Amino acid sequence: xxxxxxxxxxxxxxxxxxxxxxxxxxxxxxxxxxxxxxxxxxxxxxxxxxxxxxxxxxxxxxxxxxxxxxxxxxxxxxxxxxxxxxxxxxxxxxxxxxxxxxxxxxxxxxxxxxxxxxxxxxxxxxxxxxxxxxxxxxxxxxxxxxxxxxxxxxxxxxxxxxxxxxxxxxxxxxxxxxxxxxxxxxxxxxxxxxxxxxxxxxxxxxxxxxxxxxxxxxxxxxxxxxxxxxxxxxxxxxxxxxxxxxxxxxxxxxxxxxxxxxxxxxxxxxxxxxxxxxxxxxxxxxxxxxxxxxxxxxxxxxxxxxxxxxxxxxxxxxxxxxxxxxxxxxxxxxxxxxxxxxxxxxxxxxxxxxxxxxxxxxxxxxxxxxxxxxxxxxxxxxxxxxxxxx
Amino acid sequence: xxxxxxxxxxxxxxxxxxxxxxxxxxxxxxxxxxxxxxxxxxxxxxxxxxxxxxxxxxxxxxxxxxxxxxxxxxxxxxxxxxxxxxxxxxxxxxxxxxxxxxxxxxxxxxxxxxxxxxxxxxxxxxxxxxxxxxxxxxxxxxxxxxxxxxxxxxxxxxxxxxxxxxxxxxxxxxxxxxxxxxxxxxxxxxxxxxxxxxxxxxxxxxxxxxxxxxxxxxxxxxxxxxxxxxxxxxxxxxxxxxxxxxxxxxxxxxxxxxxxxxxxxxx
Numbered sequence: 085x086x087x088x089x090x091x092x093x094x095x096x097x098x099x100x101x102x103x104x105x106x107x108x109x110x111x112x113x114x115x116x117x118x119x120x121x122x123x124x125x126x127x128x129x130x131x132x133x134x135x136x137x138x139x140x141x142x143x144x145x146x147x148x149x150x151x152x153x154x155x156x157x158x159x160x161x162x163x164x165x166x167x168x169x170x171x172x173x174x175x176x177x178x179x180x181x182x183x184x185x186x187x188x189x190x191x192x193x194x195x196x197x198x199x200x201x202x203x204x205x206x207x208x209x210x211x212x213x214x215x216x217x218x219x220x221x222x223x224x225x226x227x228x229x230x231x232x233x234x235x236x237x238x239x240x241x242x243x244x245x246x247x248x249x250x251x252x253x254x255x256x257x258x259x260x261x262x263x264x265x266x267x268x269x270x271x272x273x274x275x276x277x278x279x280x281x282x283x284x285x286x287x288x289x290x291x292x293x294x295x296x297x298x299x300x301x302x303x304x305x306x307x308x309x310x311x312x313x314x315x316x317x318x319x320x321x322x323x324x325x326x327x328x329x330x331x332x333x334x335x336x337x338x339x340x341x342x343x344x345x346x347x348x349x350x351x352x353x354x355x356x357x358x359x360x361x362x363x364x365x366x367x368x369x370x371x372x373x374x375x376x377x378x379x380x381x382x383x384x385x386x387x388x389x390x391x392x393x394x395x396x397x398x399x400x401x402x403x404x405x406x407x408x409x410x411x412x413x414x415x416x417x418x419x420x421x422x423x424x425x426x427x428x429x430x431x432x433x434x435x436x437x438x439x440x441x442x443x444x445x446x447x448x449x450x451x452x453x454x455x456x457x458x459x460x461x462x463x464x465x466x467x468x469x470x471x472x473x474x
Numbered sequence: 475x476x477x478x479x480x481x482x483x484x485x486x487x488x489x490x491x492x493x494x495x496x497x498x499x500x501x502x503x504x505x506x507x508x509x510x511x512x513x514x515x516x517x518x519x520x521x522x523x524x525x526x527x528x529x530x531x532x533x534x535x536x537x538x539x540x541x542x543x544x545x546x547x548x549x550x551x552x553x554x555x556x557x558x559x560x561x562x563x564x565x566x567x568x569x570x571x572x573x574x575x576x577x578x579x580x581x582x583x584x585x586x587x588x589x590x591x592x593x594x595x596x597x598x599x600x601x602x603x604x605x606x607x608x609x610x611x612x613x614x615x616x617x618x619x620x621x622x623x624x625x626x627x628x629x630x631x632x633x634x635x636x637x638x639x640x641x642x643x644x645x646x647x648x649x650x651x652x653x654x655x656x657x658x659x660x661x662x663x664x665x666x667x668x669x670x671x672x673x674x675x676x677x678x679x680x681x682x683x684x685x686x687x688x689x690x691x692x693x694x695x696x697x698x699x700x701x702x703x704x705x706x707x708x709x710x711x712x713x714x715x716x717x718x719x720x721x722x723x724x725x726x727x728x729x730x731x732x733x734x735x736x737x738x739x740x741x
Contacts (some may be wrong), residue, residue, distance in 0.1 A: 090576055090603045092532040094652050097630040236538055237528070246529055253532070254653035256630075351577045352603065353529070365550045366581035367528040 086385035086392075089269040090352045095249075098256035103271045105176045110278065115171065122167045123282065126200065127157040129164075131283075133290035133446070138416040145436035146300065146443035150419065151287050153311060153450045158193050160422065160451030161283060161311045162264060166193035168279030170201050173260035180259040181205045184248040186213055186241035186307075187376035187424075188220025189451060190264030195229035205229040208248040211239035213376055220455060238370050241380050245354055265308025266384030269355030273384050280314025287446060288318055295444055301325045301435070304448035305427040306398065307342070307378035309387045311450035316396060325397065328387065329431045331373035332400035342371035343400040344383040345391045353382035359391070374403035374459065377424040377451075405430040407463055410453060422451035423459065480644050480678050481569040481597050481622055487519055488679045491645070491701025492738060494708050495522040495573065495683075497540040498557055499549030501712070501720045507557055509712075511564045512727060516734055518568060520645070521561075522600070522703060525554050525574035532602040534656030536706040539713065551578045551587075558594045571598035571624055571644065584612055588619040598644045600624035606638050616643075628652065629668045639675035646676045647703065650684045650695075656706045658685030661695075669698040689740030707737060 089099055109115045123129040132155065136148040153161040173181060181198050183205070185191030191207040198205035207229050214221055214233055224231050232251075237243035245267075252261040266273040266280075291299055302319060304312035306328040316326045333341035341347065348359040353368060361369040361381040373379040390396040401409075406423055409430035414420045421429055425448070432447045439445070453460070485491075494513045498506050510521055526544035530537060551574060558570055572591060579587055579601060591599065599621050604612065606625065613623040622644030627635050630652060639646055648669060650661055665682075672680045682695045683703030692702050711733045712719055718726045735741075 088608055089605065090608060091605065092602050092628075093605050093626040093631060094628040094649060096605050096607075096634065097628075097632060236535070242529065246531060249531055250534070250654045256652065351580050352575075353577070355531075355603070362577065362581070364581065365552075366578035367545065368577070 086357050086388045087270050087273060088357050089355060090357065091269045091355045092253060094253050095256070095269070098252070099269055099271070101176070105172060106271055106275055109172055109175055115175065119168055119171055122171070123164065127163050127167065128155065129282065130286045131155050133287060133294065136417050139413065142416055143433055143436045144441070146439045146441060146445050148432065148436065149291065149299070149444065149446045150449045151283060151315065151446055153283060153448060154419070154421065154425070154452035158189070158196050159454060160189045160193070161280065161314065162190045162193035163196065164282055164314070165264065165276050165279040165310060166190070166197045166262060169260070169262045169275070170197035170203065173203065173262070174201055176260065178258055178260040179203050180255070181262050182208070182248050182252055182259050183262045183264060184208045184241065184244040185264065186210075186244070186379060187455060188213070188217040188224065189377060189455065191229070191231070192220055192223050192227070194262050194264070195224040195227035198229060199227045206232055206251070208232050208234050208244040208251065210234045210241060210244045213240055213244070216376060216459070217455065240370065241376070242368065242370070249354065265310040266313050266386060267308045267354055267356065267382055273356065273386055276310050277313045277317055277386060280310050281317045283311065283314040283448065284316060284318035287315065291444070291446065297444070298322055298324050299446045300439070300443040301327060301445045302448070303327050303329060303428040303432040303445065305329045305378060305424050305450060306383065306387060307331070307380045307424065308382070309384040311448055313384060313386055315448040316390070320395060326395070327431060328396050328398045329427045330398060330400040331375055331378035331427060332402040333372045333374070335402055336400055340372040341400070342373040342378050342380060344381065345387065345398045346400045350388070356385045358385040358388040359383055374406065374463070375423040375427065377422065378427065399431050401427040401430045407460065409433060410460065419449070420453035421449050422453050423456040425450045426453070482620065484569050484597060485519060489700050490696050491519040491679055491681050492517050493520045493522055493645075493681055493683075493701060493703040494518050495524055495703060495705030497524040497526055497537065497544050497709060498554035499526065499544035499547060500540045500709070501543055501716060502547065503549070503553070503557055505719055505722055507560045507564055508722070508727070510561045511566050512731060513734070514566055514568050516731060517738065519701065520568055521566070521570045522573050522705070523554065523558070523570055525551050525572065525578060527575040527578060530575060532654055534654040534706060536657075536709050536713070537655050540709045551582055555590055555594050555596065558596055562595050569597035570595070571600055571622070572596050573600045573602070576601050576604050584615060588615055588621055591621055592619040596621070598622040598624050600647065602626065606634060627672060629664065635671055636675050639672050642676050642678050645679045645681050645701070646672055648672050648680055648682045648699065650682050650686065653684065655684055657687035657710070661685070661691070665695075666698055669695070673698070689737060692738065704737070708734065
């Protein structure tokens with residue numbers, strides 16, 4: 085019921101084409117081998133599973149491990165998926181990549197693989213995000229990508245995605261649309277999950293090697309939901325409690341949040357049937373979060389299913405709690421997490437205080453915080469532009 | 475193939491159809507009501523009434539701006555439907571097809587929408603992000619309420635063209651070329667073959683839309699097709715008369731209609 089292809093007729097053919105190419109690619113050992121090789125030789129996988137010993141002592145609760153997606157090339161899990169889809173584009177003979185980006189992490193990952201594969205790259209980015217993420221815009225340009233300013237709507241990720249889809253509709257014969265999360269029409273959500281599940285697969289092997297057993301709980305932040313589904317998917321049939329953390333922004337009792345599952349309702353966004361933030365007339369609402377990566381009014385359809393079926397528990401964390409967690413992890417472990425990942429850290433710390441010391445939890449550290457320094461500086465030094473956290 | 479009289483005989487012609495698209499509430503509800511009637515007087519055969527949506531994926535900048543203007547002044551699916559009885563009162567007799575993205579329909583409730591359309595004298599429904607495969611159920615429900623379900627076929631629909639065209643009701647909406655709505659300078663010569671293919675399988679009129687914006691284009695498309703859908707060009711004419719259209723007088727309408735006439739007749 086969730087998912088589907090709620091798209092204009094002109095996209096049905098390229099989606100069908102993608103589906104067929106994906107199916108044969110995933111059964112082709114050479115394709116999988118090349119993908120695995122690039123993950124290890126180019127992105128530096130596998131990423132470590134680090135014991136956060138100081139944080140564990142500080143919380144006085146269960147053993148806390150961090151899955152270090154922040155140590156990937158380009159600084160976040162986004163590259164796992166970008167490598168996979170770019171390989172597929174190459175296989176399909178498409179020389180031009182299109183991508184949408186919010187904070188710029190997926191845009192940078194796509195620009196990176198485009199450079200690596202000698203492809204052209206157009207990244208659609210909302211005008212508001214361009215202002216907030218100057219450095220990533222420069223990184224993309226340095227990598228040879230063209231950054232296209234999106235002024236329609238409110239000029240954020242939702243609008244950038246609309247514009248990328250519109251461009252794709254006109255150029256689907258020779259362009260490949262490289263979606264950055266487990267959203268969009270079928271087969272995108274399943275494809276992106278398959279390119280991200282390496283996170284959970286590695287984590288499972290690593291924790292068993294270190295502890296001889298599975299963890300009790302796993303935490304991951306959820307915007308569109310690609311790092312979390314990549315982490316959760318290999319554990320879905322295991323006796324492990326999985327917790328996805330949405331952005332509560334300024335608070336769930338305000339209109340300024342991005343808590344799609346916690347506060348949203350069912351409907352269609354960007355081609356798939358899922359949960360989204362909308363008004364009573366079915367108009368999509370503009371979300372808010374301090375974290376550009378979680379600032380999205382929809383969520384992957386597989387998360388909608390996991391939410392309804394109760395297989396994953398979803399919680400929401402405010403800007404303020406996330407900034408506190410970012411500071412805490414920086415001070416205790418010398419690791420500055422992305423503000424997105426800090427949402428997962430915040431919820432984990434909150435719950436860990438009440439858990440027995442013989443338990444084990446894992447937090448997916450989806451990215452590093454370098455990109456957020458400007459935002460965090462403004463918050464901690466009390467800039468009025470930032471809507472009042474701290 | 476022989477053409478059945480769609481819309482329960484309400485559609486008088488089946489060739490050279492002029493199907494204008496207007497956005498409900500852009501720039502105001504009363505403008506929409508009057509303009510719908512005036513378009514009929516200019517020879518419109520079917521009216522396509524657009525519902526503004528926050529995220530119109532199939533639309534180019536002109537219709538996006540139009541939707542934003544309509545939303546800003548509070549237009550909703552329900553209010554738009556309620557404009558149709560006012561149009562009928564004004565003298566509108568041609569079939570009205572509601573054009574809306576799926577999400578507002580989902581919130582309204584499918585069954586409840588069809589009942590409301592039927593009650594308010596609306597004859598057809600077109601949902602651009604509900605392709606053939608996703609629309610089966612709703613299409614069946616439409617029949618119960620005497621609403622014609624309008625299907626779209628695109629040049630890259632390939633194998634699906636035959637099935638879409640065969641099962642088309644009301645009229646078949648042929649998408650002129652890949653891309654979103656908006657005026658186009660020219661069309662690929664392959665459009666002829668595409669239209670002929672649609673005509674082979676469809677037993678309702680075939681109208682072509684997306685990008686048609688000049689008298690010459692209309693004439694050339696009508697050599698093969700049964701009509702044209704014109705949206706962005708009309709919206710742009712209205713837009714160019716902003717802010718006069720917000721409180722339109724006879725002069726404004728005269729000026730707009732002059733441009734529509736030029737578009738249709740080239741003089």
